[in-house]
Amino acid sequence: MTTETQRSAARSSDTVAVLGGGRIGEALLGGLVAAGRDAGSLLVVERDADRAAEVSGRLGVTATDVADAAGRADVLVVAVKPQDVQGVLESVPAGRERVVVSLAAGIPTIALERWLPTGTPVVRVMPNTPMLVGRAMCVLSAGAHADDAAMDTAEGLLRSVGRTVRVPESQQDAATALSGSGPAYLFLVAEAMIEAGVALGLPRPTATELVTATVDGAGGLLTGPGNHPSLLREAVTSPGGTTAQALRVLEAHGLRAAFADAVEACRDRSQALGATYGG
Ligand SMILES: NC(=O)C1=CN([C@@H]2O[C@H](COP(=O)(O)OP(=O)(O)OC[C@H]3O[C@@H](n4cnc5c(N)ncnc54)[C@H](O)[C@@H]3O)[C@@H](O)[C@H]2O)C=CC1
Numbered sequence: 001m002t003t004e005t006q007r008s009a010a011r012s013s014d015t016v017a018v019l020g021g022g023r024i025g026e027a028l029l030g031g032l033v034a035a036g037r038d039a040g041s042l043l044v045v046e047r048d049a050d051r052a053a054e055v056s057g058r059l060g061v062t063a064t065d066v067a068d069a070a071g072r073a074d075v076l077v078v079a080v081k082p083q084d085v086q087g088v089l090e091s092v093p094a095g096r097e098r099v100v101v102s103l104a105a106g107i108p109t110i111a112l113e114r115w116l117p118t119g120t121p122v123v124r125v126m127p128n129t130p131m132l133v134g135r136a137m138c139v140l141s142a143g144a145h146a147d148d149a150a151m152d153t154a155e156g157l158l159r160s161v162g163r164t165v166r167v168p169e170s171q172q173d174a175a176t177a178l179s180g181s182g183p184a185y186l187f188l189v190a191e192a193m194i195e196a197g198v199a200l201g202l203p204r205p206t207a208t209e210l211v212t213a214t215v216d217g218a219g220g221l222l223t224g225p226g227n228h229p230s231l232l233r234e235a236v237t238s239p240g241g242t243t244a245q246a247l248r249v250l251e252a253h254g255l256r257a258a259f260a261d262a263v264e265a266c267r268d269r270s271q272a273l274g275a276t277y278g279g
């Protein structure tokens with residue numbers, strides 16, 4: 001067995017507990033099950049009993065409480081809303097070596113470490129909702145006690161549900177503004193295009209199908225090897241043709257400036273949220 005295979009084998013035998021069985025928590029657990037991980041090694045801690053039963057019934061994972069999860073898990077994933085994180089982490093008992101992977105927006109590792117037993121390796125992650133279809137972009141940053149092995153563990157998990165990138169924690173707010181919140185910008189663009197098609201007289205189902213297929217196809221081109229958005233846009237834009245007219249109008253309406261301002265506002269909000277936790 002190669003070293004890499006040994007490392008992967010060790011990771012897939014880890015017991016993983018997800019604290020919070022909401023949208024992101026279930027998406028991660030579902031992705032892990034779909035990637036072939038034994039559901040018996042997956043735990044969910046969800047305070048809403050009906051929701052806990054729903055997630056465990058759907059995925060075959062075990063619903064339990066924080067104390068039990070913390071006692072059994074090699075990896076604890078935090079997937080509750082930011083305002084619920086402190087309460088959950090302060091109930092994690094000391095005494096077991098485990099990596100904590102936080103998916104909570106805006107909460108800096110320095111705060112997570114303060115709420116956890118001293119010395120706990122913490123990895124802060126900004127995921128996004130395409131995790132629901134196994135196509136997440138997860139941006140990872142190491143806390144003060146997270147070594148390469150802890151980062152490998154977190155990355156190994158998250159690769160089951162999409163792509164991963166490591167950045168210094170100082171770049172997390174900017175990353176949130178691009179990939180964390182980014183799906184919402186694209187959904188807004190899709191919505192606007194559908195409404196524009198309806199205004200031109202297309203039946204709504206037709207407009208919706210045309211736009212969703214176009215967004216999906218364009219995404220496939222964009223993630224292809226060696227492709228760049230400028231080149232792809234040029235390839236659609238015939239001299240004197242139709243696309244050039246549409247692009248001229250979008251530029252005249254300040255599309256690029258709108259995106260620059262929006263991304264900056266999002267980054268600022270993420271920074272402000274972090275500052276409330278001492279980041
Ligand atoms: N939705 C998104 O696009 C993104 C969300 N995130 C982060 O992911 C985290 C989860 O977000 P969602 O899944 O959208 O929220 P959600 O509200 O769908 O899920 C949170 C779940 O945690 C449960 N919960 C709350 N307190 C609990 C406790 N003390 N013990 C056990 N369970 C508890 C709730 O009952 C709920 O089911 C948040 O911190 C958010 O910042 C990060 C990036 C993107």
Ligand SMILES: O=C(O)[C@@H]1CCC=N1
Pocket residue numbers: 105176180181
């Ligand atoms: O809007 C939010 O606060 C969260 C974080 C990134 C995406 N959704």
